[in-house]
Amino acid sequence: MLIRRETPSDIDTIAAVTIAAFRTLAISQHTEQFIINALRRAGALTLSLVAEMHEQVVGHVAFSPVTIADGSQHWYGLGPISVLPDYQKQGIGKALIQTRLAELKQLSAQGCCLVGDPNYYTRFGFQNYPDLVHEDVPASVFLALPFTEAVPKGIVTFHEGFGAND
Secondary structure, three states: OOOOOOOOHHHHHHHHHHHHHHHOOOOOOOOHHHHHHHHOOOOOOOOOEEEEOOEEEEEEEEEEEEEEEEOOOOOOEEEEEEEEEEOOOOOOOHHHHHHHHHHHHHHOOOOOEEEOOHHHHHHHOOEEEHHHOOOOOHHHHHHEEEEEOOOOOHHHOOOOOHHHOO
């Protein structure tokens, strides 16, 4: 498996991978591909990696800046993350996340947050912090991973691109 930064020639493939990955996910609003494109157009796609196997893109992860009510800087949101259904449960998502978290730390990021399944993301060190919230989701699925001892407090707002629906 090769993990690399996205290139312009990957854009349509990333959309197809994302659509396929979320197609049967009941909690999805099926707008993830629009979110990625909106982040890219806004210049807010801080990091965008693809996983490639046998010269085929099989996975993708995006990171974008978030705003925190207490003014904390250099925090990022993880997602969407997508892996083609036939390649899921093979460690591709894990490799994408670990590679990208390491890269964020090199960029002087202070931490990362996401909305996702705690049973999956806690293995990477993500956890729920009661004083760090995202208003639009249940607290149990909003997780954060500080890269320093300082944990911000307040409402986290993802980039407006997360509201994209076309």
